[in-house]
Amino acid sequence: xxxxxxxxxxxxxxxxxxxxxxxxxxxxxxxxxxxxxxxxxxxxxxxxxxxxxxxxxxxxxxxxxxxxxxxxxxxxxxxxxxxxxxxxxxxxxxxxxxxxxxxxxxxxxxxxxxxxxxxxxxxxxxxxxxxxxxxxxxxxxxxxxxxxxxxxxxxxxxxxxxxxxxxxxxxxx
Ligand SMILES: [Zn+2]
Numbered sequence: 496x497x498x499x500x501x502x503x504x505x506x507x508x509x510x511x512x513x514x515x516x517x518x519x520x521x522x523x524x525x526x527x528x529x530x531x532x533x534x535x536x537x538x539x540x541x542x543x544x545x546x547x548x549x550x551x552x553x554x555x556x557x558x559x560x561x562x563x564x565x566x567x568x569x570x571x572x573x574x575x576x577x578x579x580x581x582x583x584x585x586x587x588x589x590x591x592x593x594x595x596x597x598x599x600x601x602x603x604x605x606x607x608x609x610x611x612x613x614x615x616x617x618x619x620x621x622x623x624x625x626x627x628x629x630x631x632x633x634x635x636x637x638x639x640x641x642x643x644x645x646x647x648x649x650x651x652x653x654x655x656x657x658x659x660x661x662x663x664x665x666x667x668x
Pocket of ligand 1 (some may be wrong): 549550551584586587588589636
């Protein structure tokens with residue numbers, strides 16, 4: 496792994512840690528174009544109460560904003576953008592990455608629950624003629640750190656999950 500890539504993944508891992516500290520699934524990512532970060536994101540599903548706000552979707556929106564602000568063609572920008580993400584993109588995000596035609600994804604650990612780059616489905620390289628372009632993956636980079644954070648998250652009780660007794664009491668008020 497080249498030095499620049501190491502730096503990007505280090506940064507993505509720090510964002511995953513921030514997600515974990517905020518009660519979110521610990522995933523962090525960066526979108527890098529011409530050695531510049533155009534978009535970054537961490538999972539913010541609980542904070543936004545929106546199940547689609549995965550790190551990758553947050554980062555895609557930031558890149559689109561950047562393109563808009565700098566009068567650049569998103570198709571050209573995404574075609575030369577690399578995604579660095581701590582966890583294998585899920586099925587939804589892998590399909591979004593195909594539609595944006597991002598060519599390369601560097602990721603850490605496998606996503607055994609929802610992975611779209613081989614773990615559950617192989618959206619990244621599937622022959623899907625009407626869903627953008629397949630993309631290349633480099634997997635396993637600092638996977639141990641990424642998976643440790645996921646384990647920590649799933650071991651904790653999710654503070655945002657409905658607690659049946661508490662909720663019932665609230666309903667009677
Ligand atoms: Zn996702």
